[in-house]
Amino acid sequence: MTAAGAGSSTGGRRSGARLRALVVDDERPLVQILSTYLEREGFEVLAAFDGEQAVALARAERPDLIVLDLMLPGIDGIEACRHIRGFSDAYIVMLTAKAEEVDKIIGLSTGADDYLTKPFSPGELIARVRAMLRRPRSSDPGRDAVRRFGALELDPGAREVRVDGRPVELTRLEFDLLDALSSEPRLVFSRARLLERVWGGEWFGDDHVVDVHIANLRRKLGDDPAAPRYVRTMRGVGYRMGPG
Secondary structure, three states: OEEOOOOOOOOOOOOOOOOEEEEEOOOHHHHHHHHHHHHHOOOEEEEEOOHHHHHHHHHHHOOOEEEEEOOOOOOOHHHHHHHHHOOOOOEEEEEEOOOOHHHHHHHHHOOOOEEEEOOOOHHHHHHHHHHHHOOOOOOOHHHHOOEEEOOEEEEOOOOEEEEOOEEOOOOHHHHHHHHHHHHOOOOOEEHHHHHHHHHOOOOOOOOHHHHHHHHHHHHHHOOOOOOOOOEEEEOOOEEEEOOO
């Protein structure tokens, strides 16, 4: 484990194809435990113990995965996540000691991909991480064709989205959601199917995360949920794209 300020010998460069994780929490024993589990999974692990260190290390070291506590000294996890999302599309798992739903929603609204409420087992975190890293991709050679839905244009190959010709910045998970929905327009995707398609078959947890990320996606696309142009809610069933 490389702690903030200790200086990584890699200088921000990857050793082969080894993935890099950043664990951020002011509880040092927890950081040590999670780092040990992630190292067993093959990650190179860095650590930070406050929000400012987290942002600085994320910018310098470009981790693939960030485990980020909500309550941190200095800037909190929510603000740190906002800063990090400005330059990184790393998978982010938010940790929170608060069980209130609003904290989970706020955390995900900053661009976090998932959350865990303390106390949790390190094995549960590892299972979530494995699921994120194994998100299935379509092997259809025609899937990279540019898709258009009115003013919305999605280029799967370039992983770019534009509305009225202007680029829309999406997180990796938000793009994957839009990619899944637009790959089969007019087909209704249940929450369970979106979880399997986007989060991966090994993901476990409540399906509330789908609704949160759909809400974030709509906001960025300028899509009014009361009169949607792109992502439509099929009450009691799920979501789909295409005209009404």
